[in-house]
Amino acid sequence: GAVVSQHPSWVICKSGTSVKIECRSLDFQATTMFWYRQFPKQSLMLMATSNEGSKATYEQGVEKDKFLINHASLTLSTLTVTSAHPEDSSFYICSVGRADQPQHFGDGTRLSIL
Amino acid sequence: GENVEQHPSTLSVQEGDSAVIKCTYSDSASNYFPWYKQELGKGPQLIIDIRSNVGEKKDQRIAVTLNKTAKHFSLHITETQPEDSAVYFCAARDPGANNLFFGTGTRLTVIP
Numbered sequence: 001g002a003v004v005s006q007h008p009s010w011v012i013c014k015s016g017t018s019v020k021i022e023c024r025s026l027d028f029q030a031t032t033m034f035w036y037r038q039f040p041k042q043s044l045m046l047m048a049t050s051n052e053g054s055k056a057t058y059e060q061g062v063e064k065d066k067f068l069i070n071h072a073s074l075t076l077s078t079l080t081v082t083s084a085h086p087e088d089s090s091f092y093i094c095s096v097g098r099a100d101q102p103q104h105f106g107d108g109t110r111l112s113i114l
Numbered sequence: 115g116e117n118v119e120q121h122p123s124t125l126s127v128q129e130g131d132s133a134v135i136k137c138t139y140s141d142s143a144s145n146y147f148p149w150y151k152q153e154l155g156k157g158p159q160l161i162i163d164i165r166s167n168v169g170e171k172k173d174q175r176i177a178v179t180l181n182k183t184a185k186h187f188s189l190h191i192t193e194t195q196p197e198d199s200a201v202y203f204c205a206a207r208d209p210g211a212n213n214l215f216f217g218t219g220t221r222l223t224v225i226p
Contacts, residue, residue: 006157034213043203043216044158093157099212102148105157 003027004096006106013084014114020080021109023094029074030096034103035067038091047092050077084113116141118206120217127194128225135220137204138186146207147187148214149178151200158203162189194224 005024013019023033031052036044048069049057056069066088068080081088089112097103117140127133139147145166150158164171164178164187171178175194180187191198201221205214 004157032212043218044214045216046213049213095157095214097212100146102160102163103214104160105150107157108155110155 003104004094004106006094006109008109009107010110010112012112012114015085016083017113018080018082019084019111020078021092021094021111023077023079023096023106025075025096028096028098030077030098031074032096032099033071033077034095034097035069035077035079036093036095036105038093038108040091044093047079050079052077081111084111086113089113116144116206116208116215118204118215118217120204120220122220123218124221124223126223126225129194129196131194133189133191133194133198133222133224135189135202135204135222136186137188137206137217138184139206139215140185141206141208142182142185143209144206144215145209147178147180148205148207149176149189150203150205152203152219153200161202191222194222196224196226198222199224 007022033050035047038044047062050069050071052071058064071077093108095103095105120137148163151161152158175192177190201219204217
């Protein structure tokens, strides 16, 4: 069965809107979750590591004020794209996995900014 | 940091033939190498993985080999079927941070 649930699967909104994406760990309590972004026909690029109860760790070049991450519980991490613009349109995917265990991915959220 | 290269970028095979996808990595400290299959509009799905203390692993039609000395690993799919058509990604894991570094992907097309 599914290990990770991601919602919504598809969002279309106007430029300037903020969009929240949820990632839920279904099988275990995840102290760490990962957020990736994937542009069409490209690979997955790690954006940030979400840490339960503390600040997320962002990869170089990812604006932390643009992509707000909240990991308030052991089963839920949220990514909020603030004041989204067309260049933020992408496929956002989260993953969960214990240390030294396989990582499992959600089904992704396709974000389209008009 | 880790750099993972993947070849080929596209691969077409006849149904029933074998497919091989190759990856190299740069960080000798990486110790875990998963392979993911991604279908259109979906998230990546883990299909097989291998740890650095093993040279080969097989699961039915899928196998992965690892050469630590040369820092490369390969995915082998035998008796390919049309439903194997997808994009395949290799990855290497940084043992300290637990995050994955992905290859650039291979679009596999199995021709019926």
